[in-house]
Amino acid sequence: MGTLYVVGTPIGNMEDVTFRQLKVLESVDFIAAEDTRVTLKLLNRYEIKKTLVSYHGHSTPECARNIADRIQNGENAAIVTDAGMPCISDPGEVLVKLCAERGIDVKVVPGPSAVISAIAVSGLMTSRFSFEGFLSVNKKQRYEHLESVKNDTGTLVFYEAPHKLLNTLNDFYKYFGDRKISLCRELTKIHEEVLRMTISEAIDYYNDKPPKGEYVLVIEGAPEPDHSEITIEQAENMVRSLIDEGIKPSEACKKIAKETDFTKSQLYSRIVNN
Incomplete structure (x- = not known):
């Protein structure tokens, strides 16, 4: 039986790759990639020639089973996402779960993470935080999600696409009030930017300046409740x-x-x- 390697890859700057990542990518029999074109750029940069298998959010359950079958039959495989750690708001979690259920050895080869990187530079509390991923486009699920976390005192972290950013900021204001927020985009890339402001200031800013790039939104938690006066x-x-x-x-x-x-x-x- 082979091994599945969960391999982190650079979130922007290709120089953020590790020796171990390159060694594993070079040694496995094949690589399951979210977008083979993106992964091919990384492999070409480091002169690695390897068979790529497409595995993404729209892949069928049969695709995951085929990959797991190959590993059970003795091949070693790596799973990568377009950027960062696979399985974090990523279809890789389905494949890892399947392999774990089959008793296949799964090893992690850690790398950059947009969540951790954004938290580190946010200027907000880092000792306790909750990664909330992408908000649903379904309004009912979206509002239930925000309602469920509005009283959390730990820092909250969300992913968001540029075309949905303003709507999300307005929803944040509705449920969280005017808290501090750090808007991190294009991390490690040429146009890396971290804006630290309040939610209302962010709404005004992006009403005048169209958002660009993928965002990690880091929001301060709710204030600690004062229970002392309640009988x-x-x-x-x-x-x-x-x-x-x-x-x-x-x-x-x-x-x-x-x-x-x-x-x-x-x-x-x-x-x-x-």
Whole structure:
């Protein structure tokens, strides 16, 4: 049985490749690539000749099975994405999951990551962050996603395409308010740019200047809640207000427990006994 190597590749500057990445790409039997044309540029730069197999977001489940079959039959393979680490908001996760289920050895050959790079230069808190990927184009799913993270106190990281940036910034303002944001684009490339401003300032900026390039958006987390002034009676009233809106008592208690210093069981006991 062969091995699947998950190989990170440069996110822009081709000089950000490692000796180990090149050694693995040169040694495997074939490479599964998101876009074979993009990967071919990297291989040509370092004079590596290797069979490329197309594997991307629109590939069929059969394509992943065929790659896994070849590895099970003894071939070694590498999976790469267009830029950065495969499997991060990337179809490579499906292939890795399939190989793991089959007991195929999967090894990582780490490399640059747009998420980590953007966090590092954002100027925002880096000790706790959540990578949220791309927002859905489906409005219901999009708004549910933003609602679910609006109270997170850790830094939030999103990917976004230039043609959707303004709509996304307006949605951020609606759900997060006017927080600090770092807009990172073209990282490691000639036109690398990191803009640090507030969400409202970013909206004004891009209303005047059309966005260009792929973006990593780094947003400061919600402020830590101040629970010191809320009494148990007030918390109980908050729960009852949610119940009046049609939320189940247990869910209402759970929600208010997150917003106060009281436990779900404490709140539920008052609702049942009062």
